[in-house]
Amino acid sequence: MHTKWKLWLAGFLLFSCGCRVNKPGAVESEMAKEVKHKITVGGKDDRNAIPATEENIADGREHFGHHCGVCHGLDGQATGVPFADKMSPPVPSLSSKDVQDYADGQLKWIIANGINPSGMPAWKGTLTDEEMWKIVDFLRHLPPKGSLGIPKVYEEEQEEHQHMHADEHHH
Secondary structure: OHHHHHHHHHHHHHHHHOOOOOOOOHHHHHHHHHHHHHHHOOOOOOOOOOOOOHHHHHHHHHHHHHHOHHHHOOOOOOOOOOOOOOOOOOOOOOOOHHHHOOOHHHHHHHHHHOOOOOOOOOOEOOEOHHHHHHHHHHHOOOOOOOOOOOOHHHHHHHHHHHHHHHHHHHO
């Protein structure tokens, strides 16, 4: 119990004193990770009742692409997301050890409730429990980085940007 109190206090100080928008240092990152993994993120003992079948993983990939891909990329590794490393904190690669170390229930809890004070929104009320669990199945079976391309919204943006620059050079 004493350790939880220390972690809570450290997390509170970290988040309340971190007013500047800078990439967190190694100590801040480690402290935030410990606080999230051990205190603030619920669901540690919740079990995924949706089996990780090929069909369920594909459904999870589809829901992920619709709801999560704009920030996390279609592959969960921020491929093609132009602002991913500019966020504070940066959008994490969902294949990273830090993310994969969460229990399935914690991943579902994060999807449902979001993470404050990051840009991760809460999807409870938008996605069903079954859809969130299927996304967890997908997160446990992420494809290789870049293998799914980039979100369509960024493809169109790249094409427009290239077209605008081509027009500038012709004038």
